[in-house]
Amino acid sequence: MPDLDRMGVTAEALAQMAKTPDPRLREIMDAAIRHLHEFAREVELKPDEWLAGIAFLTAVGQACTPFRQEFILLSDVLGLSRLVNVMHDAKGREAAGTETSLLGPFFREKAPEFAAGESIAATDKGGEEIILFGEVTDAEGRAVADAEIDIWQVDATGLYDLQANDAEHMDMRGRYRTDAQGRFHMRTVKPIGYSIPMDGPVGQFVQKQDRHGMRPGHIHILVQAPGYRELVTALYMGDDPNIGSDTVFGVSDSLVVMPRRGQPGAPRADLPAIRYDFRLSRLAAGESGGRVGADPSQMMPAAE
Amino acid sequence: MPDLDRMGVTAEALAQMAKTPDPRLREIMDAAIRHLHEFAREVELKPDEWLAGIAFLTAVGQACTPFRQEFILLSDVLGLSRLVNVMHDAKGREAAGTETSLLGPFFREKAPEFAAGESIAATDKGGEEIILFGEVTDAEGRAVADAEIDIWQVDATGLYDLQANDAEHMDMRGRYRTDAQGRFHMRTVKPIGYSIPMDGPVGQFVQKQDRHGMRPGHIHILVQAPGYRELVTALYMGDDPNIGSDTVFGVSDSLVVMPRRGQPGAPRADLPAIRYDFRLSRLAAGESGGRVGADPSQMMPAAE
Numbered sequence: 001m002p003d004l005d006r007m008g009v010t011a012e013a014l015a016q017m018a019k020t021p022d023p024r025l026r027e028i029m030d031a032a033i034r035h036l037h038e039f040a041r042e043v044e045l046k047p048d049e050w051l052a053g054i055a056f057l058t059a060v061g062q063a064c065t066p067f068r069q070e071f072i073l074l075s076d077v078l079g080l081s082r083l084v085n086v087m088h089d090a091k092g093r094e095a096a097g098t099e100t101s102l103l104g105p106f107f108r109e110k111a112p113e114f115a116a117g118e119s120i121a122a123t124d125k126g127g128e129e130i131i132l133f134g135e136v137t138d139a140e141g142r143a144v145a146d147a148e149i150d151i152w153q154v155d156a157t158g159l160y161d162l163q164a165n166d167a168e169h170m171d172m173r174g175r176y177r178t179d180a181q182g183r184f185h186m187r188t189v190k191p192i193g194y195s196i197p198m199d200g201p202v203g204q205f206v207q208k209q210d211r212h213g214m215r216p217g218h219i220h221i222l223v224q225a226p227g228y229r230e231l232v233t234a235l236y237m238g239d240d241p242n243i244g245s246d247t248v249f250g251v252s253d254s255l256v257v258m259p260r261r262g263q264p265g266a267p268r269a270d271l272p273a274i275r276y277d278f279r280l281s282r283l284a285a286g287e288s289g290g291r292v293g294a295d296p297s298q299m300m301p302a303a304e
Numbered sequence: 305m306p307d308l309d310r311m312g313v314t315a316e317a318l319a320q321m322a323k324t325p326d327p328r329l330r331e332i333m334d335a336a337i338r339h340l341h342e343f344a345r346e347v348e349l350k351p352d353e354w355l356a357g358i359a360f361l362t363a364v365g366q367a368c369t370p371f372r373q374e375f376i377l378l379s380d381v382l383g384l385s386r387l388v389n390v391m392h393d394a395k396g397r398e399a400a401g402t403e404t405s406l407l408g409p410f411f412r413e414k415a416p417e418f419a420a421g422e423s424i425a426a427t428d429k430g431g432e433e434i435i436l437f438g439e440v441t442d443a444e445g446r447a448v449a450d451a452e453i454d455i456w457q458v459d460a461t462g463l464y465d466l467q468a469n470d471a472e473h474m475d476m477r478g479r480y481r482t483d484a485q486g487r488f489h490m491r492t493v494k495p496i497g498y499s500i501p502m503d504g505p506v507g508q509f510v511q512k513q514d515r516h517g518m519r520p521g522h523i524h525i526l527v528q529a530p531g532y533r534e535l536v537t538a539l540y541m542g543d544d545p546n547i548g549s550d551t552v553f554g555v556s557d558s559l560v561v562m563p564r565r566g567q568p569g570a571p572r573a574d575l576p577a578i579r580y581d582f583r584l585s586r587l588a589a590g591e592s593g594g595r596v597g598a599d600p601s602q603m604m605p606a607a608e
Contacts, residue, residue, distance in 0.1 A: 004553065006390055012553055013383030019514040024353075029513070031347045033382060039339040040387050043332050050388045054375045061365005061375070071358045071365070078337060079317030083344050084354045086310050209333070210323040249308065249316055 010037040059201040067162045069105040073202045076102060076248035077211075085232075096139040097281035101234040102250045104220060106160040111150055111173040117267065119187035120151060120174040127156035127189030130259040132235075133267055134277040135182045136223060143182030144280055147225035150175050151186060153218065158194035185267045190259055191217040193240045196247060206247065213247050216240035221278070228280035235276060314341040363505040371466045373409040377506045380406060380552035381515075389536075400443040401585035405538040406554045408524060410464040415454055415477040421571065423491035424455060424478035431460035431493030434563040436539075437571055438581040439486045440527060447486030448584055451529035454479050455490060457522065462498035489571045494563055495521040497544045500551060510551065517551050520544035525582070532584035539580055 004012060013033050020026035039045075063070040075081045081102050089100045114120065119129070136147040152173035154160055161171040178184050195213045197203055206213045217237040224230050236243060236251050238258040243251060259272035266273040308316060317337050324330035343349075349357075367374040379385045385406050393404045418424065423433070440451045456477035458464055465475040482488050499517045501507055510517045521541040528534050540547060540555050542562040547555060563576035570577040 004386065004390060004556065006387065006394075009383050009387045009390055009553055016515055016549065016551070016553075017513050020512065021514055022512065025512060028347050028349070028353065031343050035339040035343040035346075036382060036384060037387055039335050040384060041391070042339075043335045044391060045332070045388050047388055047392050049328075049332065050379070050384070054373070054379060057361070058365055058368045058373070058375050061362055061368065064362045064365065069358070069362070071362050075354070075358060078340060079313050080340060080344060081354070082308065083310065083313045083341055084349050084351055086308060086313055087345070087348060088351050090310075208324065208326065208329060209321050210325055211320055245320065247320070249313055249320075252308065 063200040072105040082249040098278045099254045103232045114174045116185040122171045125156040130190045131273045132186045136178045136278045145180045147178045150222040152220045153191040193217045214242045216243045367504045376409040386553040402582045403558045407536045418478045420489040426475045429460040434494045435577045436490045440482045440582045448529050449484045451482045454526040456524045457495040497521045518546045520547045
């Protein structure tokens with residue numbers, strides 16, 4: 001191995017990885033090495049700064065638990081999650097599907113099932129009761145019957161159930177199904193804006209950047225039906241003061257809503273309602289249906 | 305927040321970080337975001353690939369213990385540690401200091417102190433006994449008296465003491481001091497080549513890349529003296545079969561040595577000897593003396 005200069009190290013690293021059998025892993029790591037090294041050269045990364053970065057990533061990894069995915073949170077505040085989301089979304093949008101948003105770190109598999117009209121709030125912690133109704137259709141507007149719609153959100157204190165670190169307890173999340181006409185009718189409380197968890201390394205990092213760390217109030221939504229592209233999205237409350245500065249870059253204009261009374265077709269008139277119709281696009285042959293996010297309890301490495 | 309496209313996400317993320325009070329953190333994160341996003345765009349990173357990356361980084365973080373720094377190992381196999389090292393080294397080389405190499409993940413503070421001629425091997429596990437001698441000088445060749453020289457290496461089984469996961473036990477590491485003429489005389493066993501730890505996420509990753517994961521046999525060296533740039537380097541055994549393909553890119557031609565008998569000036573004639581003289585460069589005013597590496601036990605986040 002010759003004496004390596006600042007460009008030579010990169011060439012040597014690329015050469016040593018060039019035999020990677022999986023062509024996609026080879027492609028990804030080739031690009032990762034080039035961009036990582038170019039970053040270090042651009043800023044002339046110093047040993048103590050490198051060490052601070054190692055310590056930070058170590059702390060992020062150590063903060064992960066079955067109830068908390070701190071690396072997804074880091075990806076979120078760096079805009080990477082949204083970028084992956086936007087690129088994935090581009091295909092769905094071509095087929096006129098609903099715009100997507102972030103799954104975030106608080107999704108859980110197997111939320112309780114509810115009948116139309118029931119509320120996901122297991123206990124009354126206050127908050128303004130609202131309904132969410134509409135239809136699930138395909139890109140041509142044809143009803144999709146028996147689609148599963150998962151919703152989850154913070155309670156009136158601004159916390160997700162997972163933040164109680166209790167695997168047994170599920171609240172403010174549930175699964176509904178569309179009827180034969182593709183219609184759904186859910187009940188919840190209007191979600192308030194909240195801060196991302198600020199007690200971990202990512203929260204401290206966001207504070208060092210003088211960012212408010214707030215997300216505007218929103219309802220997470222995951223719609224699934226056989227043969228369709230899984231739709232991961234969220235609806236954002238239009239009157240939230242941080243609607244224009246979401247700290248994880250999740251908001252899009254087409255996903256901003258306001259609950260109001262007197263909506264045509266609302267299943268009940270005594271509560272403010274959000275009407276939103278979800279359009280699913282067909283899954284292309286061989287297409288990856290992977291979602292941008294995961295249940296934290298599924299993401300921990302197996303114990304040795 | 306407008307609908308974000310694949311470039312718009314980056315602009316929005318940069319804008320949200322633009323208020324970072326610390327100018328150096330702002331500069332580093334601005335570059336980090338641009339390169340990270342450009343990487344994701346270049347490879348069109350897909351949700352399931354993104355998730356595999358999150359799971360990998362989580363596993364790396366969870367593998368860190370007070371005895372093992374898996375993130376430093378990752379940085380090493382990606383060539384990042386060596387790149388930071390080379391950039392840091394460039395300044396030292398201008399002043400004619402000895403070339404540096406990686407500190408690696410197995411350095412520990414406060415190794416045992418030895419007198420000249422004593423051996424760092426606490427127990428006899430076999431291996432070929434050798435001596436290492438020479439002088440520590442400044443860039444002009446003047447002796448540096450009372451410099452501290454830390455050395456550490458694997459034992460005859462190819463393992464560092466830390467890999468026994470025992471905080472009390474130190475072996476195959478020690479600190480010596482130069483005499484009034486800047487001379488030192490150490491005794492050890494010839495280090496054998498060894499594999500980086502392959503039982504963790506980084507080892508699995510290297511295997512997926514079809515890399516051998518081997519480092520050529522070497523002795524780690526850290527030289528410190530007041531007023532001089534800390535010298536972190538290593539001496540590599542010239543007859544090692546992997547001398548040309550070190551998996552962490554640490555080898556440089558000027559650091560390749562071979563123990564042999566009959567060296568002029570050797571303090572004893574009955575053992576093969578390596579003669580190596582270390583040249584220290586003066587620390588510039590206000591210069592960061594940070595090293596590329598750290599004691600793993602110092603790198604764990606504080607328990608909550």
